[in-house]
Amino acid sequence: MSNKDDSNLFSGYHGLALNILQKFDAHVGDRVKIETDSKALEGILIPRAELTTTHDHVVIKLKNGYNLGVHVSKIKSISVIERGRMLRPELPEIPVSYREDAPEVSIVSTGGTIASRVDYQSGAVYPALDARDLYNVVPELGDYAKLKTRFLFNIFSENITPSHWTKLAAEIAKDIQDGVDGIVVTHGTDTMGYSSAALSFALQNLPVPVVFVGSQRSSDRPSSDAAMNLLSAVITAANAPFAHVVVVMHGTEDDKFCYCHPGTKVRKNHTSKRDAFRTINDYPIAKVENGRIIMLKKDFVPRDKKRELVLKPKFDNRVAFVKAYPGIPPEIIDLFVDKKYHGIVLEGTGLGHAPEYLNDALKRAIEEGIPVVMTSQCIWGRINMYVYRTGRQLLNLGVIPGEDMLPETAYVKLMWVLAQTRDMKEIRSMMLTNFAGEITPQTRSKEFLG
Amino acid sequence: MSNKDDSNLFSGYHGLALNILQKFDAHVGDRVKIETDSKALEGILIPRAELTTTHDHVVIKLKNGYNLGVHVSKIKSISVIERGRMLRPELPEIPVSYREDAPEVSIVSTGGTIASRVDYQSGAVYPALDARDLYNVVPELGDYAKLKTRFLFNIFSENITPSHWTKLAAEIAKDIQDGVDGIVVTHGTDTMGYSSAALSFALQNLPVPVVFVGSQRSSDRPSSDAAMNLLSAVITAANAPFAHVVVVMHGTEDDKFCYCHPGTKVRKNHTSKRDAFRTINDYPIAKVENGRIIMLKKDFVPRDKKRELVLKPKFDNRVAFVKAYPGIPPEIIDLFVDKKYHGIVLEGTGLGHAPEYLNDALKRAIEEGIPVVMTSQCIWGRINMYVYRTGRQLLNLGVIPGEDMLPETAYVKLMWVLAQTRDMKEIRSMMLTNFAGEITPQTRSKEFLG
Numbered sequence: 065m066s067n068k069d070d071s072n073l074f075s076g077y078h079g080l081a082l083n084i085l086q087k088f089d090a091h092v093g094d095r096v097k098i099e100t101d102s103k104a105l106e107g108i109l110i111p112r113a114e115l116t117t118t119h120d121h122v123v124i125k126l127k128n129g130y131n132l133g134v135h136v137s138k139i140k141s142i143s144v145i146e147r148g149r150m151l152r153p154e155l156p157e158i159p160v161s162y163r164e165d166a167p168e169v170s171i172v173s174t175g176g177t178i179a180s181r182v183d184y185q186s187g188a189v190y191p192a193l194d195a196r197d198l199y200n201v202v203p204e205l206g207d208y209a210k211l212k213t214r215f216l217f218n219i220f221s222e223n224i225t226p227s228h229w230t231k232l233a234a235e236i237a238k239d240i241q242d243g244v245d246g247i248v249v250t251h252g253t254d255t256m257g258y259s260s261a262a263l264s265f266a267l268q269n270l271p272v273p274v275v276f277v278g279s280q281r282s283s284d285r286p287s288s289d290a291a292m293n294l295l296s297a298v299i300t301a302a303n304a305p306f307a308h309v310v311v312v313m314h315g316t317e318d319d320k321f322c323y324c325h326p327g328t329k330v331r332k333n334h335t336s337k338r339d340a341f342r343t344i345n346d347y348p349i350a351k352v353e354n355g356r357i358i359m360l361k362k363d364f365v366p367r368d369k370k371r372e373l374v375l376k377p378k379f380d381n382r383v384a385f386v387k388a389y390p391g392i393p394p395e396i397i398d399l400f401v402d403k404k405y406h407g408i409v410l411e412g413t414g415l416g417h418a419p420e421y422l423n424d425a426l427k428r429a430i431e432e433g434i435p436v437v438m439t440s441q442c443i444w445g446r447i448n449m450y451v452y453r454t455g456r457q458l459l460n461l462g463v464i465p466g467e468d469m470l471p472e473t474a475y476v477k478l479m480w481v482l483a484q485t486r487d488m489k490e491i492r493s494m495m496l497t498n499f500a501g502e503i504t505p506q507t508r509s510k511e512f513l514g
Numbered sequence: 515m516s517n518k519d520d521s522n523l524f525s526g527y528h529g530l531a532l533n534i535l536q537k538f539d540a541h542v543g544d545r546v547k548i549e550t551d552s553k554a555l556e557g558i559l560i561p562r563a564e565l566t567t568t569h570d571h572v573v574i575k576l577k578n579g580y581n582l583g584v585h586v587s588k589i590k591s592i593s594v595i596e597r598g599r600m601l602r603p604e605l606p607e608i609p610v611s612y613r614e615d616a617p618e619v620s621i622v623s624t625g626g627t628i629a630s631r632v633d634y635q636s637g638a639v640y641p642a643l644d645a646r647d648l649y650n651v652v653p654e655l656g657d658y659a660k661l662k663t664r665f666l667f668n669i670f671s672e673n674i675t676p677s678h679w680t681k682l683a684a685e686i687a688k689d690i691q692d693g694v695d696g697i698v699v700t701h702g703t704d705t706m707g708y709s710s711a712a713l714s715f716a717l718q719n720l721p722v723p724v725v726f727v728g729s730q731r732s733s734d735r736p737s738s739d740a741a742m743n744l745l746s747a748v749i750t751a752a753n754a755p756f757a758h759v760v761v762v763m764h765g766t767e768d769d770k771f772c773y774c775h776p777g778t779k780v781r782k783n784h785t786s787k788r789d790a791f792r793t794i795n796d797y798p799i800a801k802v803e804n805g806r807i808i809m810l811k812k813d814f815v816p817r818d819k820k821r822e823l824v825l826k827p828k829f830d831n832r833v834a835f836v837k838a839y840p841g842i843p844p845e846i847i848d849l850f851v852d853k854k855y856h857g858i859v860l861e862g863t864g865l866g867h868a869p870e871y872l873n874d875a876l877k878r879a880i881e882e883g884i885p886v887v888m889t890s891q892c893i894w895g896r897i898n899m900y901v902y903r904t905g906r907q908l909l910n911l912g913v914i915p916g917e918d919m920l921p922e923t924a925y926v927k928l929m930w931v932l933a934q935t936r937d938m939k940e941i942r943s944m945m946l947t948n949f950a951g952e953i954t955p956q957t958r959s960k961e962f963l964g
Binding site: 130131133220221222223224225226252253254255258259317332333334335336337339340342381383384385386387388389390391392393395396399403411412413414415416417418419420421440442443444445446447448450451452453454456472475479509512513 | 580581583670671672673674675676702703704705708709767782783784785786787789790792831833834835836837838839840841842843845846849853861862863864865866867868869870871890892893894895896897898900901902903904906922925929959962963
């Protein structure tokens with residue numbers, strides 16, 4: 065990919081913002097001082113890496129590492145303190161060293177901060193696109209794998225939708241057909257748990273591991289977890305003895321090890337901590353420490369390149385995911401019934417309850433052929449609707465208990481099931497069947513809070 | 515309360531179920547054998563303690579402690595193996611011993627399993643209504659407090675609505691006016707965190723502690739946490755040096771101690787474990803161990819009976835609480851705007867994000883004077899919408915960042931704020947003001963996962 069063209073000088077800027085940069089001859093990567101009516105701001109002019117909806121801000125990276133957008137209307141002048149290097153300069157042609165007999169790993173990028181690298185001179189962050197970039201950022205990768213890389217999407221993970229899961233599944237299926245030894249998917253952390261669950265269902269009978277990885281701190285911050293997570297993910301994809309969809313992220317707040325979390329049992333539990341991801345109602349399959357994979361589970365599907373992948377990549381996006389809470393209006397349920405949705409997943413309270421005044425609306429939903437699945441907002445533990453009368457009433461209405469599935473996983477699973485059948489009996493049976501580790505036979509006490 | 519009348523023989527049974535019990539002369543409390551077409555079931559015939567919507571089941575308590583409802587249509591015969599004692603027999607007139615100088619504690623019951631006691635002969639569970647009952651069940655209570663008790667509601671906590679919070683606040687205000695030294699509220703565990711948050715806002719300038727307590731295992735099971743939780747709650751209400759709304763529940767899986775969790779920062783995180791309740795993004799105020807209160811926090815409002823309560827018991831129930839997830843349809847937001855709701859709390863992803871395709875719907879909401887508050891489904895951590903472009907876009911639309919508030923608490927708080935003002939500026943200012951410990955100035959790393 066060539067990056068020598070001049071458009072890089074104002075990379076990503078349009079409209080008023082582009083005009084003002086051109087006027088003051090300030091380029092992306094320059095250290096600039098922006099004067100406004102009230103103050104002077106100094107920082108590195110950074111590119112607008114993502115598709116922006118407005119074009120009236122100039123963005124600089126401050127010394128403290130944070131980005132700040134300044135509205136064009138407030139800018140009196142911009143002066144260039146120091147010219148920056150061009151962004152995405154040609155990297156020096158250093159030889160990439162990797163073992164010729166190393167396993168082949170495909171890295172599919174969907175976006176998120178892990179797929180970026182910092183230009184240390186300009187302070188700007190931009191995507192690390194190709195294998196050489198990655199080997200430059202994390203040279204140890206060459207010890208473990210021959211990489212092939214591609215950008216599938218470049219979006220924030222909050223913008224990932226079920227149709228992205230379908231495309232991603234198809235891409236991974238291609239890689240598997242090509243005979244790679246493992247796949248790494250770089251992904252924003254916000255919805256990584258939803259996506260890892262989706263791919264766990266879409267990729268049945270998996271021959272090699274599929275490893276989701278992200279980072280909680282972008283690679284331009286000293287506390288970044290990006291390099292270690294990426295290295296651990298590549299090691300897992302290259303060498304793990306299992307063939308599961310997993311999420312590889314920091315296991316602790318320090319840089320000691322990463323966990324391999326089962327794709328259907330993992331959740332982001334903290335907005336910013338590096339060890340935010342935890343296995344819920346189960347335990348991690350393995351950990352990666354000092355370049356080695358230490359298995360924590362004995363019951364896993366071994367990798368076997370001769371196993372034939374069964375691709376079921378479709379998701380029915382007419383499923384509603386509704387949290388039940390004190391005062392929830394029944395008209396939320398009515399809306400989805402009126403609009404002919406195909407399924408509803410409730411995130412109920414406790415052992416699987418919802419206010420009784422919702423029962424009529426839920427009854428109507430089920431009578432109209434809309435399956436309703438119950439999960440718990442407690443997150444940990446298992447649905448048991450036999451204990452209290454209110455739970456038994458819901459069972460009598462036909463509500464399907466979600467066992468110990470994460471609410472998010474149950475939502476993804478119902479979309480996957482509905483893409484295969486609309487028969488209420490089959491839906492129930494499939495929701496109660498363990499396809500990808502989403503239901504464990506027994507919930508153990510010690511798994512509480514990871 | 516007299517319980518000698520004959521209606522107790524068939525307590526709570528009506529319709530077909532009552533008919534069949536009368537036919538076979540089986541009374542509540544009897545050990546019975548029920549014959550169906552396929553099997554014979556043995557257990558104690560138990561009363562239908564709650565208002566039931568159907569009258570066609572006979573319920574027995576099996577040997578394993580679980581209750582089983584048998585549909586009348588399946589019953590061929592019922593035979594009485596052993597007559598039970600009458601339920602709620604006159605308790606023996608044992609003297610209740612309590613210190614005359616003990617603090618006065620008011621117990622307000624709203625329902626839930628903690629407000630029950632088991633008849634060990636019949637195995638049935640029924641409400642422990644009055645102080646004498648409680649002293650009989652937990653005789654140690656007399657060492658700590660003079661109790662006055664009353665039933666305010668007798669409902670499962672999943673059926674608690676904002677109007678119940680208002681009534682409960684008014685009842686507690688009465689107790690405070692009467693000069694009690696502390697109040698205990700027994701409450702089902704499902705929505706206890708919502709209610710404790712609601713009362714934290716409704717009871718401003720509190721002079722004495724208000725202690726929510728529940729139990730995760732009903733008092734007829736050997737592993738019940740009811741007695742220890744209740745005792746710890748009464749000790750807290752009677753003796754704690756602070757005047758906060760707290761939740762008192764088991765601190766560990768064994769019976770070692772209970773925690774006093776701040777009412778706005780507590781959440782049920784497990785469907786069944788006794789230590790399911792955890793303080794989120796903060797730490798417990800105190801623990802209660804061996805009858806003593808050990809303070810864990812130095813910054814608390816001291817109890818002071820001269821402090822004048824400010825009662826703000828109203829909640830605006832036109833607030834929607836919406837989880838954001840991959841594929842969420844914008845029409846959910848549209849529904850609430852079209853129906854002229856007064857506020858929306860989003861449970862977003864990560865640092866406070868939602869799919870960008872929701873932006874138009876959210877923009878319209880805010881333009882129509884509906885405040886939108888952002889929280890995170892991560893549960894732990896703090897909203898920071900400045901880090902990524904998608905967050906900044908939401909801030910630009912006018913979305914109010916929920917800081918480190920629990921989503922549930924932010925929902926309750928917005929209802930409380932909207933009952934006081936509909937002015938968008940004031941709403942924003944109040945949502946960002948700490949009224950009852952719901953916003954901490956700094957989130958500490960070690961508070962992750964309690």
